[in-house]
Amino acid sequence: MHLLVKPGAAFRLDPHLDYIKKMVAQGGPEPRHYASFERWLTYVAMELRTERMTKEELHMLHEAFGRALSLETNQGLGLRKPHGYPGDYEIIDRIYREHITDDPHLRNWDLYFHTQAAPRAVRNRKAYFIDLLHALVASVPGTDSLPVLNVASGPARDLFEFFQGNGRDPRVTVECIDADPKAIAYAEALCAPYHDRATFHEANALRFTSDVRYRLIWSAGLFDYFGDKGFIFLLERLLAMLDDEGELVIGNFSRKNTTRDYMEVIGEWDLYYRDEDALRALARSCGVADEDVRIGQEPEGVNLFLHIKRGHSFLRMQARLNGASHPFRYAG
Ligand SMILES: C[S@@+](CC[C@H](N)C(=O)[O-])C[C@H]1O[C@@H](n2cnc3c(N)ncnc32)[C@H](O)[C@@H]1O
Structure with a gap:
């Protein structure tokens, strides 16, 4: 040129x-x-x-x-x-x-x-979620039920492929929430053959609450649209719904996204990019201990995943939050 x-x-x-x-x-x-x-x-x-x-x-x-x-x-x-x-x-x-x-x-x-790297990373995150679901099944012997929450589930192609593969462990039930009713209708139709394993609700993640304590909470393609305040707010809400043995995994695009210029120039598609340190700092802002955090990534290194696994320090943090006058006051 x-x-x-x-x-x-x-x-x-x-x-x-x-x-x-x-x-x-x-x-x-x-x-x-x-x-x-x-x-x-x-x-x-x-x-x-x-x-x-x-x-x-x-x-x-x-x-x-x-x-x-x-x-x-x-x-x-x-x-x-x-x-x-x-x-x-x-x-x-x-x-x-x-x-x-x-x-x-x-x-x-x-x-x-x-x-380009960004679509490849999105396809990789589908595989990442499917692997996580298989790992969940493999790590829990016995008959315990394994409730999963999928926050901002979009088309639910990931779940469809999980169930279509050998992911039919009867212990796994996935509750999906998405704010877009058309996304819910689309995903529900796609996953219709597995309606006993996956349910879909139209809900704003920022307001969603549940009495269920989930073994896995997954959210990809949502937190990249939130500034730090929104990120912390939702992370704290989701932590409150996590089982004592549960794991919470949040996807966020990193600055390694070489498709960023194309997305911004051609698609006016802006994200909040975060690196490993930023994700760890956000978890810390919610009172999560460093040892309860690990950062994963898909093969492109574009989509990072903040993993928070409950442990003793997490439980101490919950006790502190429960004692606070406002349930979502940020510790740290
Ligand atoms: C980029 S897609 C990600 C879909 C899916 N998680 C995936 O990785 O394939 C983002 C989805 O988030 C949903 N969404 C956006 N804001 C939301 C909110 N506040 N609460 C729930 N869903 C939301 C959109 O409707 C859309 O379906």
Whole structure:
């Protein structure tokens, strides 16, 4: 790509419009264009962050994509947000299914979409959850029931595959909550063959409470949308619903996400990125002892997982919280 842009020069939209129009005319990026397209994304993301490029100019750039940014493409679905919020069940399930449009002129955009680190990390987190469920079953002998809470369950493709595989241990029942009624309907239909094992409720995670004490609480693709205050608030609520022997696992994208520029420039899809230290600090803010925390990651290293396992120090922390005048006062 030769945009002839000199460092420090005033931002000019025209060369970028020409670049995109050319890319669109040739039918989207082919593998030989990926590196230069990514350099272009890095450049535009920097111009946006430094506010040399305005949102209005970004939207003019989006218009230049034409149908390549319509609902027909994954990136278009990501940008247009037809369900009203980023990261809806539809785009997430397209990522899981590696959906590619039938339109030969738009195909390259979807092929490029799925090669990137972020969709790969999302697919990996499905496997991560399934592995956790198998580990739960394997680690608990006997007939104890193993209630699981899945917070912000989205399409529930992960559960569907768990049950479809050999995850039919009758002890495992999964309660799924999601704030989007369309996500609930979609997931319920997908998991219909396993309705005795999974239940779905429309609920805002921030208000959800239950008398059940869960052996596993899982939440992926939710905390990345919360600032630290919301993160701490929800983490404390979920900790209160964890069984004495339970484990709580929260996914959060890390700054290793090399797809960040694409997400922000093409999809206006912003996340709160957190590294290992930030996740540990947030757990500490909720009064969780360091020894009760471990950080996992999927193979891309993009999606991190904060694991909190109950132990003696956790129980001490609960006693302290219970004694506090406000149940969600942050210890630490
Ligand atoms: C990125 S998807 C993740 C879905 C699923 N956990 C996965 O990893 O495949 C985010 C989901 O969070 C749901 N969501 C967003 N805010 C929520 C809230 N406050 N309470 C419950 N669900 C919420 C959305 O409706 C959406 O289905």
